[in-house]
Amino acid sequence: MSISRKALVTGASRGIGAATALKMAQRGYDVALNFRNKAPRAEQVAAQIAALGHSALMAQADITNPADVSAMMTLIAREFGHLDALILNASGGLEANKADDYAMTLNLTAQMSVTKAAAELLQPGGRIVFVTSHWAHFYGSKSVMPVYEPVAKSKRAGEEALREYSIQLANKGITLVVVSGDAIEGTITPRLLERKSRSHFQPRRLPTIDEFAEAIADATVDTKLVNGQTIFVGSTETEP
Numbered sequence: 001m002s003i004s005r006k007a008l009v010t011g012a013s014r015g016i017g018a019a020t021a022l023k024m025a026q027r028g029y030d031v032a033l034n035f036r037n038k039a040p041r042a043e044q045v046a047a048q049i050a051a052l053g054h055s056a057l058m059a060q061a062d063i064t065n066p067a068d069v070s071a072m073m074t075l076i077a078r079e080f081g082h083l084d085a086l087i088l089n090a091s092g093g094l095e096a097n098k099a100d101d102y103a104m105t106l107n108l109t110a111q112m113s114v115t116k117a118a119a120e121l122l123q124p125g126g127r128i129v130f131v132t133s134h135w136a137h138f139y140g141s142k143s144v145m146p147v148y149e150p151v152a153k154s155k156r157a158g159e160e161a162l163r164e165y166s167i168q169l170a171n172k173g174i175t176l177v178v179v180s181g182d183a184i185e186g187t188i189t190p191r192l193l194e195r196k197s198r199s200h201f202q203p204r205r206l207p208t209i210d211e212f213a214e215a216i217a218d219a220t221v222d223t224k225l226v227n228g229q230t231i232f233v234g235s236t237e238t239e240p
Contacts, residue, residue, distance in 0.1 A: 030080065086126070093107060093154060107154035119174065
């Protein structure tokens with residue numbers, strides 16, 4: 001009897017995170033579903049994973065809270081024993097009524113906190129996937145809407161910190177892959193940006209949630225990808 005591989009997906013209660021969690025279950029993984037406060041939605045995702053014949057672990061945690069992160073990893077260690085993959089999907093920075101440094105706290109500090117804690121559970125051959133946007137990945141070299149700049153700047157800082165840390169992880173046989181996407185059709189970010197900037201994206205076909213989740217899951221399991229490799233989803237030529 002084969003033993004299922006184990007993955008942790010952050011921000012897995014809805015949208016890209018939920019779709020990615022299901023894609024991972026389809027690829028034979030048991031999945032720890034991290035969510036902050038959307039338990040009913042996470043339970044729906046867990047039920048779908050169970051229907052695929054795999055285990056889903058409800059892993060509620062605010063990843064900006066170190067105590068929550070520690071408790072989540074303790075739970076995963078107890079229930080799963082180890083991890084084979086960490087998918088860093090949770091991000092933000094456009095939310096209302098947050099501190100000025102919230103984007104950096106979530107997109108840099110929390111990403112590193114989760115990664116360093118998960119590294120203790122990741123097996124040799126494990127894979128970390130950092131999910132980002134083209135605006136963030138190319139921050140500093142391509143233009144970005146002013147309203148999105150705090151997110152782009154902080155996610156770029158998170159990516160750079162993870163790349164630096166991945167050099168240490170590579171010595172343990174753990175690799176980092178970055179998946180960068182154009183604006184994703186059906187997500188809140190394009191709508192928020194259009195509303196706040198009072199402009200429209202240049203006409204182009206945007207990747208769907210399903211397509212982006214497929215690319216993330218593929219990047220997680222593709223053993224041919226090397227440490228630090230970047231996978232691009234959607235156009236990288238058209239400015240926002």
